[in-house]
Amino acid sequence: MNNIRKNILLIAGTGRNVGKTLFACQLINNLKCKSNLICIKISPHFHKISDKLELIKETADYVITKEYSKKGNKDSNRLFRAGSKEVYYVQGKDDTLPDILSYFEKVIPPENPIICESGGLRDLIVPGLFLMIDKKNNNQIKSRAIKYKQLADKKIEFNGEKFDFDSNKIAFTENGWLIKN
Template sequence: MVSSKRNILLIAGTGRNVGKTLFACRLIEKLKCENELVCIKISPHFHELSKELEIISETDNFVIAKETSKTGSKDSNRLFRAGSKKVYYVQAKDDHLTEILSYFEKILSAETPVICESGGLRDLMEPGLFLMINKKDNKNIKTRAIGYGKLADKWIEFNGENFNFTAENISFTNNEWKIKD
């Protein structure tokens, strides 16, 4: 069963380096004075974590860590530097995303604005907004991304510098993400 999470803005992409984190950073920079944002970056790829990350929970199937440094070039550093109040970096196999969602439901209230970078979570919840980002002229779109694209509230193209849809078109009001009319 898919649950509704109106306070979560979910960003997915058609592949790597298509502008997901850059779009999230621009949105955070726009809204940071209005709301205390929390960001969650979820990756299905496991690798050694930097020492700046504070491990919150770890099993053979997932790692949840809190970013503590604004310096550095990792996506979690960039999200923190952009103005997110807290940034969590998660490495999790897709079949354990339910546990990840459950963890964050326990520590974050439904009033907390959350920006989450993950495609797989869309299978488990209906976010306030679901954005799909594609790099312009990308013809090598994963089959799974095409399916998610059909569920997206907005399909956004990135030309390497700018997006065809801007953060100014998004708001967080009444504990819900919305595209402005």
């Protein structure tokens, strides 16, 4: 696979509610590139889209929206509140990810840092950094997460209160995302 995207930090998890968005928010708080940081949360689960989100693109298979509110408890609110310049919330199944990726490649310059929460996107790209989040003593790991764990640049465990890896060790440079020594 030569679809390398050094500007994308991809976060996946072994399931729901394992700390993916919390880790992303901590990372955003620590970053120096917030002025042009963009967050994209891709969910394969479809629910009613809040009327507080701006509808950017809708097809029969996926929906792309943009968050404008820092108030609220949705993951997109939390990412925006943490300091991301822009936050997009996307609903789409894995087979629509090529179209979703194509859309964002047209509207986001390749030098812009992106934090994207999606497991399935790892099947299409090699990100600058791929983080896999797991909850301590989790015995309900999604089957495809086992494959993603093997591809992860860093596996991070969350015990319900804190992570076993400090987000301060991650940086975005002109060469892309990296873990500092």
